[in-house]
Amino acid sequence: MLPQPALSCQSLACRAGGREVVSDLSLEIMPGERVAIMGPSGSGKTTLLTTLGGLIPPSAGRVLVGSVALDEQPSLRRNLALVFQSYGLVSLLTAAENIEVALRAASRPPREAIAEAADVLGRMRLTAYADHLIEELSGGQQQRVAVARALALAPAVILADEPTAEQDKVNRMLVLDALMAAPAALVIATHDPEVADRCDRVVELRSTAGVR
Numbered sequence: 111m112l113p114q115p116a117l118s119c120q121s122l123a124c125r126a127g128g129r130e131v132v133s134d135l136s137l138e139i140m141p142g143e144r145v146a147i148m149g150p151s152g153s154g155k156t157t158l159l160t161t162l163g164g165l166i167p168p169s170a171g172r173v174l175v176g177s178v179a180l181d182e183q184p185s186l187r188r189n190l191a192l193v194f195q196s197y198g199l200v201s202l203l204t205a206a207e208n209i210e211v212a213l214r215a216a217s218r219p220p221r222e223a224i225a226e227a228a229d230v231l232g233r234m235r236l237t238a239y240a241d242h243l244i245e246e247l248s249g250g251q252q253q254r255v256a257v258a259r260a261l262a263l264a265p266a267v268i269l270a271d272e273p274t275a276e277q278d279k280v281n282r283m284l285v286l287d288a289l290m291a292a293p294a295a296l297v298i299a300t301h302d303p304e305v306a307d308r309c310d311r312v313v314e315l316r317s318t319a320g321v322r
């Protein structure tokens with residue numbers, strides 16, 4: 111039997127701000143594959159990732175997790191972890207609590223969730239900030255908490271929107287190495303050619319979407 115994509119889309123179109131920013135895009139992301147989404151500012155990278163992550167519905171086409179359409183079975187979103195600049199960290203919880211809550215929601219036992227959160231925060235050089243509220247952290251630190259949470263969830267697919275953009279040189283490599291080592295398919299929107307070089311494939315968005 112042929113291997114099945116971890117995530118795919120067929121004839122996908124996405125709208126933002128009342129206009130179509132991605133059109134007729136078909137993609138297959140295989141398990142463990144690393145795919146960079148590139149393209150000029152405003153070409154629709156964030157909109158595409160948001161649609162692939164099931165946060166906004168496509169205006170045409172569909173997104174499949176494995177062989178099942180995401181809109182038919184929204185619980186499939188559990189297979190996807192999102193690392194977005196402004197998505198999903200609870201500002202009045204601590205860094206550790208944010209990860210623990212996500213792990214508890216994924217049915218992990220409390221003690222395991224606490225230990226896992228401490229481990230991934232350590233890997234993101236955030237041990238000293240584990241008990242800080244998200245709103246007390248810098249943008250780069252918040253971004254690393256979001257990466258840590260995605261790593262802890264060990265999903266089939268990680269969708270990451272410019273996850274290195276707010277990092278200094280050391281932390282940029284830390285984030286990139288950790289994402290590349292994760293046993294997940296990775297879809298990463300980036301302007302950074304070095305990030306793209308470390309991926310298996312680049313999908314280039316233009317004013318109308320196309321695949322390079």
Ligand SMILES: Nc1ncnc2c1ncn2[C@@H]1O[C@H](COP(=O)(O)OP(=O)(O)OP(=O)(O)O)[C@@H](O)[C@H]1O
Pocket residue numbers: 126127128131149150151152153154155156157158
């Ligand atoms: N909430 C919104 N309201 C109005 N327009 C939007 C909204 N979100 C996105 N857009 C528009 O949709 C287009 C695509 O935006 P998107 O953020 O997906 O691009 P991008 O490729 O991720 O850009 P960048 O590289 O700058 O992050 C842009 O023209 C943007 O102005």
